[in-house]
Amino acid sequence: MSSILKINNINKIFINNNGSDKAVLQNVNFEVEENEFIVVFGPGQCGKTTLLNIIAGLEKQSSGQVFIKDKLVEKAGPDRAVVFQNIQLFPWLTALKNVEYSMKIRGFSKEEYHSEAMKYLELVGLKGFENSYPIKLSGGMKQRVGIARAYCTKPDVMLMDEPFGALDAQTRYLMQDEVLRICNTEKRTIVFITNNIEEALYLADRIVVMSDCPSTVKEVVKIDLTHPRDRTDSEFLRLRKEISAMVNRKR
Amino acid sequence: MKNRLSDNKYKMIAFINIVVVITVWYLLSEVFQVFRNGMLPGPNVILETFISKLNSKSPDGNTLLVHIVSSLTVVITGYIIGVVIGLPTGIFMAWYRPIDYLVRPVFDFLRCIPGLAWIPVITVWLGIDLKAKAAIIFVNVFVGTVVNVYSGIKQTDQVKIWVAQIFGASHFEILKRVALPSALPYIFTGLKVSLGMAWLGIIAAELLAAQSGLGYMIQVARNFGRADLVIVGMLTIGLIGAFLTYLLEKVEHIFVKGRN
Numbered sequence: 001m002s003s004i005l006k007i008n009n010i011n012k013i014f015i016n017n018n019g020s021d022k023a024v025l026q027n028v029n030f031e032v033e034e035n036e037f038i039v040v041f042g043p044g045q046c047g048k049t050t051l052l053n054i055i056a057g058l059e060k061q062s063s064g065q066v067f068i069k070d071k072l073v074e075k076a077g078p079d080r081a082v083v084f085q086n087i088q089l090f091p092w093l094t095a096l097k098n099v100e101y102s103m104k105i106r107g108f109s110k111e112e113y114h115s116e117a118m119k120y121l122e123l124v125g126l127k128g129f130e131n132s133y134p135i136k137l138s139g140g141m142k143q144r145v146g147i148a149r150a151y152c153t154k155p156d157v158m159l160m161d162e163p164f165g166a167l168d169a170q171t172r173y174l175m176q177d178e179v180l181r182i183c184n185t186e187k188r189t190i191v192f193i194t195n196n197i198e199e200a201l202y203l204a205d206r207i208v209v210m211s212d213c214p215s216t217v218k219e220v221v222k223i224d225l226t227h228p229r230d231r232t233d234s235e236f237l238r239l240r241k242e243i244s245a246m247v248n249r250k251r
Numbered sequence: 252m253k254n255r256l257s258d259n260k261y262k263m264i265a266f267i268n269i270v271v272v273i274t275v276w277y278l279l280s281e282v283f284q285v286f287r288n289g290m291l292p293g294p295n296v297i298l299e300t301f302i303s304k305l306n307s308k309s310p311d312g313n314t315l316l317v318h319i320v321s322s323l324t325v326v327i328t329g330y331i332i333g334v335v336i337g338l339p340t341g342i343f344m345a346w347y348r349p350i351d352y353l354v355r356p357v358f359d360f361l362r363c364i365p366g367l368a369w370i371p372v373i374t375v376w377l378g379i380d381l382k383a384k385a386a387i388i389f390v391n392v393f394v395g396t397v398v399n400v401y402s403g404i405k406q407t408d409q410v411k412i413w414v415a416q417i418f419g420a421s422h423f424e425i426l427k428r429v430a431l432p433s434a435l436p437y438i439f440t441g442l443k444v445s446l447g448m449a450w451l452g453i454i455a456a457e458l459l460a461a462q463s464g465l466g467y468m469i470q471v472a473r474n475f476g477r478a479d480l481v482i483v484g485m486l487t488i489g490l491i492g493a494f495l496t497y498l499l500e501k502v503e504h505i506f507v508k509g510r511n
Contacts, residue, residue, distance in 0.1 A: 058413050076416040088410045091509045092432040102418040105428070133509030153418060 003031035004189050005055070005157050010064035012050055023214035024050050028064070030208050030217055032157065035187045041200040042210030043247050048193045049085070051215070052161050055191065056082050068156055078106065081150035083160040087142045089134040089149075095141075096121060096130035099148045106153075120148040123182060140171040147182065160192040164199070176202050180227060197240055202229050209246050218246050292479040297486065300479040310480075311471035313463045319487065321463040322453050325381060329388025330449045334442065337393045341400030341441075346426045358397065366391035366448065367455050379460035387456045391448040399441025403434030436510065439503040443496055450492050 012025040024047040032038050042048050053059040055066050057076040066073040068080065081102070089098045096117055103113035121130060124144040134142055143163055150158055160179075164172045176199060183190060194200050200207050201223060209218045221243060229236060273294050279285050281293035292300070304315040313321075343350045344358070369390045377383035407430040415425045457466025465484050472480035 056413075056417060058416070076413065078417060078419050080417070082413070082417055084410055084414070086410070088408070088414050090411065090414075090429070090432065092435070092507070093509070101428070105415070105418045105420045105424060135509050 002034065004034045004069055005032040005191070006065075006067040006070075007031070007051075007055070008065045008067065010051065010054060010066070011062045012047070012054065012059075013062045025054075025061070026214040026216040028210075028215065028217055030220055032189060032191060035189055037183065037190045037192065037203055037205045038208060039192045039194060039200040039204035039206075040208045040210060041194055041197060041204075041243070041247075042212060042215055043195055044212040046213035047215030048195070048210060049161055052082070052159050052191065052193055055157070056080050056159055058082075078102070078153040079156045081153045081155035081158055083143070083146045083150050083158065083163045085161045085163065085165055087134075087146045087163075089142055089145055091134050094131045094133055095126060095137065095145045098134070098145055099152055102149050102153045116152050117148070120152040121145075123151070123185060124148045125178065138171075139167050140175055143167070143175060144178070147179070151182070151186070151188070156189060158188050158190045160190060162193050162195065165194075165196075172199070177228070179203065197244055198231060201225075201236055201239055201243070202231065207243065209243055211247065290478050292482065296479050297482050301483050301486075304480065304483060310475045310477065311463075311468050313468070315468075315483070315487065318463055318465050318468045318484075319491065321461075321467075322457070322465045322488075323491070325384045325456075325464065326388055326449045326453050328381065329385035329452070330392050330446065332385065333389045333392025333445065333449070334396055336389075337396030337445075338400055338438070340393075341397040342404060342426070342431070344397070345401045345404035346422075346430060362394045362398065366394065366452055370456060374460060384453065384456045384461070388449045388452045391452040392445040395445035395448050396441050399444065400434065400438050403437025403441070404430050406437070407433050435507050436503075439499065439507065443499055446495055446499065447492065450488060454488065 007028055007030050010025055010028040011023070013021045013023045015021045028051060030038075040048055040051065050059060054061045055073065057066075057073050057080065073080070089095075090101065093101060099117040099121055100113045103116060108116075118130070121127060124147050126141060126144050126148065129137065129141065134145070137145065146163065164175050167175060179192075180203065192203060204223050207221045207223060209221060210216065211218050221239070223239065225233070225235060225239075277293050277295070280291045281295065285291065289296075301315070306314060308314055311318075340354070340358075344354050345351070366387070370387055373383050373386050373390075377386055404426075411429050411433060412425055415429045420428065453464065454466040454469070457464040458470050461467035465488055469481050469484035472478075472484065
């Protein structure tokens, strides 16, 4: 297997207004294989979103490189679609038009982007809600639109930034199953960020465990449990304990 | 369903409010006669004056309808020119930094001059006809439009811009498809505020120099001690202003989708 995404020695230092600086990412290295589900797990508020934005090309790293298919990432592009934490659908467009937008802007014909958008809305389970405005959709449904919108750009890597963080526990479990179902229907490489260890263990092929502030990769753990995973399985709980200990050790 | 119910309740409250105001007005003016020599005519008198003014040309030489048309012509001319020039100015200032740096210092200076302070120079430059009055309206409308459009575009959510960038949108496409639609509520607020400013300008302009128009009618009525006609003029301005705002809100409903 070849690595599709390569994070090479990324550092990010923020300069505060008073001139002092704060390192949020320190020598971050890892690689992602094609069609792999990678979860970047770490406690706290430090660095994970910044790392994702750097991979997406939305923020500039202080040093280091990101390679996608051996090509240096310099700016944002549809090969790295992002599902943002607070979704960010366009409120003035219907669910369908929100999904269509990502293809429309790149000059696909109307027939093409319409049928593709319908296909992906159906894939995420939103058939029948094409013409609803986001304001009429629940949090989980909005997140489904967000996933469909990212999916239909056919990205090399899907970047998901704590997409279910704002959902209630029940919907969150449901969406985790949905994400796995969607990924199995149409394979994608996914980098998924979370601060929830259970979510990480439930979804990941491999978990990149990050330390807190400045964030650096503590360990990359391969999760060999078969899907569907049981959150109360003894191996699941053992891994949970082990990974939690990794991030807490320092405190 | 629940919404419709409370909607009706609010309409009821609004209606009762109007009834109360008119009743109190009637009591003060006609029953208790708090102001002497008809300086506060009652609502019944106002209605009579309003109806008779539809045909009567005294004391100002024109019927009410002629005044209305005269003022509306000026307001709408100045308003449309102000919006047509103000909208792109605000949009491009907000979206293209060089234009912002180039235009904003001058604009920030000019907008501190109250619209009405332009009246003397405009009458010197352009006289007192339609052109001059429309120019006064223009100044009022232009400033209000630019300020609102500018801040609306500036408040575009950075992450929404990112979303469009990820999909490969150009700077101009992001303006067209993200910044403008997300600023639309602000733009309409600007259009409504500017409409009020336009009326403000027309009345002031007509108080100074005119042969017709609602402001002119009020001025003449005042000289003749016709409090009833002054109030008819005020109410007419209020009603037309409310109606135009209502029209703008209808247009807003057509364009602004998916928001509260």
